[in-house]
Amino acid sequence: MKKAEKCITCGKGLLERGATTFQCPTCDEIIGRCGGCREQSVDYICPKCGFKGP
Amino acid sequence: MAEEKGKKERETDMLVPEETYMTSGVHIGTRQKTSDIKDFIYKVRNDGLYIIDVKKTDEGIRNAAKFLAKYDPPKVLAVSVRQYGQKPIKKLGEYTGMQILEGRFRPGILTNPNSKDFFEPEIILLTDPLADIQALHEAENIGIPVIALCDTNNETRYIDLVIPTNNKGRRALALIYWLLTKEILREQGKIKSDEEFTAKVEDFEAEI
Ligand SMILES: [Zn+2]
Numbered sequence: 394m395k396k397a398e399k400c401i402t403c404g405k406g407l408l409e410r411g412a413t414t415f416q417c418p419t420c421d422e423i424i425g426r427c428g429g430c431r432e433q434s435v436d437y438i439c440p441k442c443g444f445k446g447p
Numbered sequence: 448m449a450e451e452k453g454k455k456e457r458e459t460d461m462l463v464p465e466e467t468y469m470t471s472g473v474h475i476g477t478r479q480k481t482s483d484i485k486d487f488i489y490k491v492r493n494d495g496l497y498i499i500d501v502k503k504t505d506e507g508i509r510n511a512a513k514f515l516a517k518y519d520p521p522k523v524l525a526v527s528v529r530q531y532g533q534k535p536i537k538k539l540g541e542y543t544g545m546q547i548l549e550g551r552f553r554p555g556i557l558t559n560p561n562s563k564d565f566f567e568p569e570i571i572l573l574t575d576p577l578a579d580i581q582a583l584h585e586a587e588n589i590g591i592p593v594i595a596l597c598d599t600n601n602e603t604r605y606i607d608l609v610i611p612t613n614n615k616g617r618r619a620l621a622l623i624y625w626l627l628t629k630e631i632l633r634e635q636g637k638i639k640s641d642e643e644f645t646a647k648v649e650d651f652e653a654e655i
């Protein structure tokens with residue numbers, strides 16, 4: 394699976410600790426979340442299918 | 448045509464009747480509510496217990512199954528420090544080929560290549576982010592996605608997909624993991640119908 398380059402929510406790069414990349418649970422869009430957004434549990438929305446996580 | 452109808456019904460119906468979730472206590476939360484979980488709460492009962500919206504539980508199981516089915520089963524790790532989650536994850540592992548770790552999570556399993564049971568999963572499933580905090584920390588360190596069963600008292604930091612549920616009850620955990628196992632097998636194309644999955648919910652229940 395290819396890696397996302399930016400956080401889907403805030404646009405930050407994903408090189409810092411705590412960031413992750415995955416395929417949208419309900420479609421195949423590649424989603425990146427930065428450590429900050431994950432730490433704060435900020436919602437993310439898939440731009441392709443509209444899935445809202447976490 | 449019949450197939451199409453079946454598909455449509457599955458999209459609108461729940462995996463099991465709402466009563467089945469209720470009788471297993473899936474909806475029974477705790478007396479605490481975190482702001483992370485508020486969207487998954489249906490109401491607060493007179494005795495102060497927060498009640499989980501089981502429609503969202505159902506949705507969470509389906510989404511988690513789709514999510515997990517994208518990975519090679521041996522690259523998925525399910526963990527449970529909690530005793531009542533241990534039998535259910537063993538069964539999940541047995542039927543799906545996913546890796547499991549029950550009981551204490553020895554520090555370094557995901558982060559220390561010298562540790563004897565070092566393992567590099569691509570995704571992790573937690574039974575309780577509070578009890579499974581060590582696994583959550585290590586997953587955060589190595590940057591893999593995290594799915595977690597979350598009760599009303601849980602926070603969702605570093606969690607990428609929540610299955611909102613009572614994550615403490617023996618029968619609730621059995622039902623959730625039984626459904627999850629069935630849905631994963633369906634997503635993987637290993638079973639075509641409910642009838643092909645012959646395991647019973649009781650098989651997933653921890654002994655008292
Ligand atoms: Zn971010």
Ligand SMILES: [Zn+2]
Pocket residue numbers: 417418419420421422439440441442443444
């Ligand atoms: Zn999507």
